[in-house]
Amino acid sequence: MKKILLSLSLIMIFSTIQVSALSLIHYWNFNGTNVPYLTEGTSKDVVLNPLTPISTDLSVTSSPATLIYQAIPGTTTAMSYWDITTGSTGNARNGEVAGNCLRPRDAWASMQLVLNIPSTGFSNVKIMYDSQRSGSGPSINTYSYSIDGGLNWIATGLSTTTNPVAIPSTGFVIQTVTITDINANNNPNLQFKILFSDPTNKAGNNRIDNITVEGDILARVNSTFTDNVTMYPNPCNSGIVTFDKTVSVEVYNMVGRLMKSSSNTSSLITNDLAKGVYIIRLDGQASQKLVVE
Numbered sequence: 407m408k409k410i411l412l413s414l415s416l417i418m419i420f421s422t423i424q425v426s427a428l429s430l431i432h433y434w435n436f437n438g439t440n441v442p443y444l445t446e447g448t449s450k451d452v453v454l455n456p457l458t459p460i461s462t463d464l465s466v467t468s469s470p471a472t473l474i475y476q477a478i479p480g481t482t483t484a485m486s487y488w489d490i491t492t493g494s495t496g497n498a499r500n501g502e503v504a505g506n507c508l509r510p511r512d513a514w515a516s517m518q519l520v521l522n523i524p525s526t527g528f529s530n531v532k533i534m535y536d537s538q539r540s541g542s543g544p545s546i547n548t549y550s551y552s553i554d555g556g557l558n559w560i561a562t563g564l565s566t567t568t569n570p571v572a573i574p575s576t577g578f579v580i581q582t583v584t585i586t587d588i589n590a591n592n593n594p595n596l597q598f599k600i601l602f603s604d605p606t607n608k609a610g611n612n613r614i615d616n617i618t619v620e621g622d623i624l625a626r627v628n629s630t631f632t633d634n635v636t637m638y639p640n641p642c643n644s645g646i647v648t649f650d651k652t653v654s655v656e657v658y659n660m661v662g663r664l665m666k667s668s669s670n671t672s673s674l675i676t677n678d679l680a681k682g683v684y685i686i687r688l689d690g691q692a693s694q695k696l697v698v699e
Contacts, residue, residue: 428532429685430499430662432471432523432619433464436490437505457488459522460508464500464662468691469524469594473617478601481516494536494578497616500663507536507615513544513602520556521598521617527693528621529591533598536578536615543610544602546570549583555595563587570603573612592624623685623695635688641697647674649688656687657696 442458459472475488493507510519525531539545548570550559561569565584573579583598590596598619602612636650649655649672657665657674660683668674674686676698684696 428620429623429660430618431466431525431528431621432462433499433662434460434473434617435463435498435502436493436508436615437502438463466658466662466685466687466693467524467526469526471524472522474520475510476518476520478516478518487511491613493615496536496578496580497534497618499618499661507613509611509613511611513612517602519600523596523598523619524594525590525596525621526592526594527624529624531590531619531621532582532584533619534580534582535617537573537581538578538613539573539575540610541575542607543612544604545573545607546603547573548601548603550599551585551590552597553589553593553595556597559599578615637694641699642676643699645675645677647676647696648672653688658685658687
């Protein structure tokens, strides 16, 4: 009887702990058809005609994530555009190749790159990207974030090597920024901004590739999703997980790769999954951890 109670206690303790490995929340690789590139010949006044936002190549949140290159509010009218050049694999995920990277043009001309990155269900948000500049491009990137959808911007509560950070002119370098402000956790209105500046280099551009947003999933390892669907057992060592409703299921590993999916089902076979932690997404919205033992 004591052994049974001890086992139950251990299960209850384990079911409420968080696994510390960061999981991929959002990812832009700029290699897909979701990128509405402009060229120099079709450049527009971004104050009057904003560039089209770029959606992510992967997101696990129900709210969409987008990226936009635009003029800083209150600045003078600036002509600017973006196009592509050869990318990098430094921060590439899921086997992506060094295809294209985003090249924000005239980045010094009162422009900003704004990432709308909802962190719903996640904490300890970390942003990473590959960066390079042309020989006469801006050599400095400055970071800030907003917890209210861009109404106010904050430059404190960031963990990075420096802020601003130096951008190399040869070879791509991975830049890493962690938002330590707890108000950025589980925030559907979280945004991140990169400003380009340089007192002398005002004729070139920056190159940006493989933007990733990672975090710790806040949902505890338990049996109930936010939409009241029950999943059991969790942890699972029986080879099958059961849901108490018919759902569509997506299984992601901790780097955001889709491992398997199924529609209109009330169970999930786990025999083909390696032991570890996975993110289960139901009906394209609710996310939860699953531990496969």
